[in-house]
Amino acid sequence: MLVSRAIRLVLWSLANLFFKIRIIGADNIPAQGGALLISNHVSYADSILIGCATPRFIRFLIWQPLYDLKWLKPFCRLLFAIPLPTRSPKESLRALRNARAELEKGSLVCIFPEGEMARTSHMKPFERGVEVIARGLESTPIIPIYLDGLWGHALSRKGGRVFATRLTLRHPVTVYIGDPIFSESNPGNVDAEHLYQRVLELGSQVQSCVNE
Numbered sequence: 001m002l003v004s005r006a007i008r009l010v011l012w013s014l015a016n017l018f019f020k021i022r023i024i025g026a027d028n029i030p031a032q033g034g035a036l037l038i039s040n041h042v043s044y045a046d047s048i049l050i051g052c053a054t055p056r057f058i059r060f061l062i063w064q065p066l067y068d069l070k071w072l073k074p075f076c077r078l079l080f081a082i083p084l085p086t087r088s089p090k091e092s093l094r095a096l097r098n099a100r101a102e103l104e105k106g107s108l109v110c111i112f113p114e115g116e117m118a119r120t121s122h123m124k125p126f127e128r129g130v131e132v133i134a135r136g137l138e139s140t141p142i143i144p145i146y147l148d149g150l151w152g153h154a155l156s157r158k159g160g161r162v163f164a165t166r167l168t169l170r171h172p173v174t175v176y177i178g179d180p181i182f183s184e185s186n187p188g189n190v191d192a193e194h195l196y197q198r199v200l201e202l203g204s205q206v207q208s209c210v211n212e
Contacts, residue, residue: 043150
């Protein structure tokens with residue numbers, strides 16, 4: 001765990017070197033107890049940027065093709081990321097249930113429900129795997145997050161490949177964290193479509209916050 005915390009500190013320092021990060025709504029992430037974070041997925045830096053929004057450790061679900069990249073896999077292991085297989089429904093379900101178990105233990109867990117990194121500037125509909133984690137959690141909050149300012153960055157897929165543009169320092173980005181969503185009063189709040197719409201709404205709101 002000590003090594004993991006050291007790696008996290010290094011990643012935080014690098015994030016603040018390469019990005020000018022504005023975090024809005026950080027207080028919506030609970031200081032203790034389990035919470036499921038859901039976010040749009042725009043770049044390879046997304047997990048690091050979300051991690052900058054809270055001093056707490058976050059367990060990220062990482063799609064297996066990304067997790068298995070040679071340069072990324074050692075960091076994923078050190079940071080206890082949860083690989084999410086894409087070819088085996090049974091293994092995918094097992095990974096989602098593992099994530100749910102982490103929530104029940106009081107951990108922060110984050111998933112990118114689009115299923116892959118964005119290939120255009122538009123957010124894709126959410127995969128239904130997020131419902132496997134979210135349904136029945138009752139009092140455990142779901143925290144919607146929208147990452148703004150990353151499309152077109154060298155770590156995004158604009159142009160069809162990563163590093164299509166030059167990596168620059170202090171690129172402005174916003175991590176916009178919305179109000180918690182609970183399922184105990186309305187189970188419909190945690191279906192994939194509702195969660196997608198909530199994150200989409202944050203994307204519509206973020207510009208007015210940035211311009212304040």
